[in-house]
Amino acid sequence: MSTLFTQLWSSGGFWLGIAETLYMTAASAVLAYVIGLPLGVVLVVTDRDGLAPVTWLNKTLGILVNIFRSIPFIILMVALIPVSRALIGTSIGNGAMILMLVVASAPYVARMVESSLKEVDKGVIEAARSMGANTFEIIWKVYLPEARPSLVVGAVISTVTILGYSAMSGTIAGGGLGAIAVTKARPSNAQDVIWLCVALMVVIVQVIQELGMFVARKVDKRLRLNKKSKRLHENSDTDPTAV
């Protein structure tokens, strides 16, 4: 056992790492949804066959989202250093890391939300229109509730992705399990620390995944009597290549 391992173990360093990872992931995920959810809704609504087509807005947002999604996270981090300094006064630490995670994942979340909403049956939207629902009512009372299970699944996938990104926080002096593995264990070649960090990340991902799927099933009223479709649903929604 390496000295770093014993040191971290006795000082509760691993617990701190878990807490920091969870904190960064949760805060980033929440903020990413604050931005990404409305953005996803706008992408759907302003689409060519959406409720209120605004082609230029849709195209512009689509391109912006694609640009942000195509920049590798590590490069985005570097690029965001001045932005972070301007916005929150610092470009290092967990706070800066959260900002960077939000910028990187909000466009991703927007696409997830967009694809969930597009799964909602067009016929149901038409029915709501025939009843005199306006655009806002259709978003609020049809799109979001009808897409709820799929939105939850999307949130799980997004959160796991953010968790993965958060491991890079070491590069800007942030904390978490990733930082322990990269900035502390790697230089002193403490393999046992690295492996424990990896194992802890795996456990966290598993817990998030299982919990999320449980919630998704719980909120989906289509599955009540239908065991078979439940199984199908599970398989199709936990796509390991989605990240």
Place this chain on the structure above:
Amino acid sequence: MIELLDLSKSYPSPDGETVALEHIDLTVPDGAIFGVIGLSGAGKSTLVRCINMLERPTGGKVVIDGEDVTALSKKQLLKLRRNIGMVFQNFNLLEQRTVEANVRFPLELDKTPKEQAEARVTELLDLVGLSDKAKAYPSQLSGGQKQRVAIARALATRPKYVLCDEATSALDPTTTDAILQLIKDINRRLGVTVVVITHEMRVVESICTHVAVIDNSRIAEVGLVSEVFSFPQSDIAKQLIIPNLIRSLDGGEGVKLRLVFNGEQSDEPIISALAMECRIPVNILYADTKNIDGRAFGHMVLTVPDDKAAQAKQFLDKKHVSYREEV
């Protein structure tokens, strides 16, 4: 009263324009069950969507109760839609809401006070015979039950009109009959005017008072069901109403007479009288009679030898049987 005046609708498409409706003139009188029948792709779904402006017509007007709805503001249009219920082929229920919440949906949009809405939902579920399914979710229901929920939902805001777009096309024959009876019942008891879009003749037969036959984006024929069914004029109407008739008219010797039973004849056996009393050797090429609304309707095609044709016609006239000589 719903009036479609010179209504046209076309869509932009890669090769110029796709025409869905052309110069449609129709009047749906209050209290009617108005059938619009046509083959798929004829434009009937577009037609019904033009009534509540789910599709904007590219030409002409839609006038409902004297008001030109093509000229309404967005707000007025949303209000108008609450006076026009709509029922769809695929039910289009909100899958994440219970049956009662689905029926309550239009009332929520209408900002109906809660207690009042609850009472209305109970009343409607009772009307469609689904009171015991109030807390169920759509996925737990059969197709027929889902359509009952959809009908209850369409009636929630007490609309004057209900549009049914292929409402029974996804259902089996028995369920279809039950749903059609429900629609008829609603029309009679609540005085709701119904527009029924369908490709199935039996839907028109069993509930409609009026029918418009639509073909190739245009109205081919329109009138009371009893008239159109007795003497379809257009080829498309003939094809829909008496599909095998056209074929039976091909070739053969002698004069072909198409007899039409419009529910007013006595039940005297006409054919045997022709054969036995008049000694005319008749040949039946085609026969199809149906019971609509308790009266006999149908068509029969006879051939009689050329030299006996006049005598046969005279006999039919005497017996008040309507007929046409087919060429």
